[in-house]
Amino acid sequence: MSLALIWAQAHDGVIGADGDMPWHVPEDLAHFKALTGPDAVIMGRRTWDSLPARFRPLPGRPNIVVTRDHAWSADGAIVAHSLEDAFEAAQLVGNGQAWVTGGAGLFTEALALADRLEVTELDLDVAGDTFAPTIGEEWVPVTIDPAHGWSESRTGVPYRFIRYERA
Numbered sequence: 474m475s476l477a478l479i480w481a482q483a484h485d486g487v488i489g490a491d492g493d494m495p496w497h498v499p500e501d502l503a504h505f506k507a508l509t510g511p512d513a514v515i516m517g518r519r520t521w522d523s524l525p526a527r528f529r530p531l532p533g534r535p536n537i538v539v540t541r542d543h544a545w546s547a548d549g550a551i552v553a554h555s556l557e558d559a560f561e562a563a564q565l566v567g568n569g570q571a572w573v574t575g576g577a578g579l580f581t582e583a584l585a586l587a588d589r590l591e592v593t594e595l596d597l598d599v600a601g602d603t604f605a606p607t608i609g610e611e612w613v614p615v616t617i618d619p620a621h622g623w624s625e626s627r628t629g630v631p632y633r634f635i636r637y638e639r640a
C-alpha cells in the first residue's frame with residue numbers, strides 16, 4: 474500500500490480558515506479528482522464535515538474517516554480510530570494507493586508514513602488558522618507544473634502543482 478498526501482496551500486502554508494478553504498480554484502478541484510481517481514481517501518473528521526454535501530462521501534471511492542470519537546459514524550464513511558487503522562482499512566478496501574486529504578493534524582502524522590506529496594501552491598496571500606506540515610529536506614520536488622512561473626486560474630489565482638518524493 475502506497476500512501477500519498479495531497480493538499481492545496483496559499484502563502485505561508487495556509488490550508489484552511491474557519492473549517493474551509495478560503496479560495497476557489499476549480500483547476501485544483503480537477504487536479505485533486507484526476508490524481509486521486511478511484512483510490513481510497515483518508516481524512517480527519519473535521520475535513521469530512523467540511524465537505525459540501527454533494528461530495529460527502531467523495532464520489533466513487535472508499536472514504537475512510539479518522540476520529541477518536543468511538544460513537545461517531547456517518548453514511549458513506551468507513552470509520553477508523555487512528556491513522557494506522559485507516560491505513561489498514563485502505564489496504565483491505567483500496568486498490569494499493571491511498572491518499573490523505575486533510576486536515577493539518579493528519580498531514581503531520583501521515584508525513585512520516587508517506588512516500589509522495591502532491592502540493593498545489595497558490596500565489597495568494599490569505600489569512601488562515603490551519604497550516605500545511607513543514608516539508609523536510611528528505612523530500613525533493615520531482616515535478617513542478619508549470620515548469621517555470623505559474624498558471625492562472627479562471628478565478629484569477631496563480632497556481633502550480635508540485636510533486637515531492639523522498640530523496
Ligand SMILES: CCc1nc(N)nc(N)c1OCCCOc1ncccc1N1CCC(C(F)(F)F)CC1
Pocket residue numbers: 479480481494501502504505506520523524525528531532573574575592593
Ligand atoms: C479539492 C480540494 C483539495 N485540493 C487538494 N489539492 N488537496 C486536497 N486535499 C483537497 O481537499 C479535498 C478534501 C476537501 O474537498 C473539498 N473541500 C471543500 C469544497 C470542495 C471540496 N472537494 C471538491 C472536489 C471533490 C471531488 F471529488 F470532485 F474531487 C472533492 C471535494
